[in-house]
Amino acid sequence: MLKLAVLISGGGSNLQALIAAAEDPSFPARIVCVGSDTDAPGLAHAEAAGIPTFVVRPRDYHSREEWGQVFAAAIQEHGVGTGPEPGLVVSAGLMRILPGGFVREFSPFLINTHPALLPNFPGAHAVRDALAAGAPQTGVTVHIIDEGVDTGPVLRQASVDVRDGETEDELHERIKQLERPLLVATVREIAERHLDLEAVAAGRDPGPA
The missing domain is CATH 3.40.50.170 (Formyl transferase, N-terminal domain)
Incomplete structure (x- = not known):
């Protein structure tokens, strides 16, 4: 079962689609966390589905790279990007360019629409x-x-x-x-x-x- 970390900034329509898909027992992935760079309204979809959420705001850090390190660590706490099965990070409406250190941490298991x-x-x-x-x-x-x-x-x-x-x-x-x-x-x-x-x-x- 592939572990998914989903990243959003807004209403989370793509997140909703993934949550709905994962409700089918035959779907081969499950969402283990949803993260955002802001208090995104789409986080409510994850909370309603019992999926852990977190918010890491760039304004709280001295640099984009520092923010990226904390954002990455929050994802890794849920088992994505660690161990022999890396999982997958899905940028599903995250309206922010990810810093290089974050990208290197997860890519190629890091996708976007x-x-x-x-x-x-x-x-x-x-x-x-x-x-x-x-x-x-x-x-x-x-x-x-x-x-x-x-x-x-x-x-x-x-x-x-x-x-x-x-x-x-x-x-x-x-x-x-x-x-x-x-x-x-x-x-x-x-x-x-x-x-x-x-x-x-x-x-x-x-x-x-």
């Missing part, structure tokens, strides 16, 4: 940027987090056609409809060892799509 078809439109305004560029298609990417900004190896993607005249919020909502099941499916593939994160990080064949 991004609302674009990377390498197109990295960064915090991916949906807005896709619309501004007149892209006919965009979507969502699940990728390994590396020390760049949305530059890590791609694991899985799903695409959506951009509709004429739709707003950023409308397009983002349609992307989210793809994002939740894609994240759940990718976590399942990792847990069932159909998707090898170390192979992906090393540039080898990750396994069947």
Whole structure:
């Protein structure tokens, strides 16, 4: 059973999808903790499901690296990132760039969702940027987090056609409809060892799509 640490900053819709998936006894992963960099409303979903939560605020530390060390330690206290089975850290709406030390501690067992078809439109305004560029298609990417900004190896993607005249919020909502099941499916593939994160990080064949 793969141990998951889920990181959020907001409402936690991706977290909700993972919690719902993990309620099925056949799902090969379980969420052992949910962490945030702020008092995120999504923490209530974890608390309602009986999942331990923690908040580590960057403003309480002298540097990003110090914050990252404490954040990493809070995850490791729940058995993710330690021992022979490393578990998986899922950034599911954490709206903060993770410091290098944190990334090195967990990667490649550290994944993120991004609302674009990377390498197109990295960064915090991916949906807005896709619309501004007149892209006919965009979507969502699940990728390994590396020390760049949305530059890590791609694991899985799903695409959506951009509709004429739709707003950023409308397009983002349609992307989210793809994002939740894609994240759940990718976590399942990792847990069932159909998707090898170390192979992906090393540039080898990750396994069947």
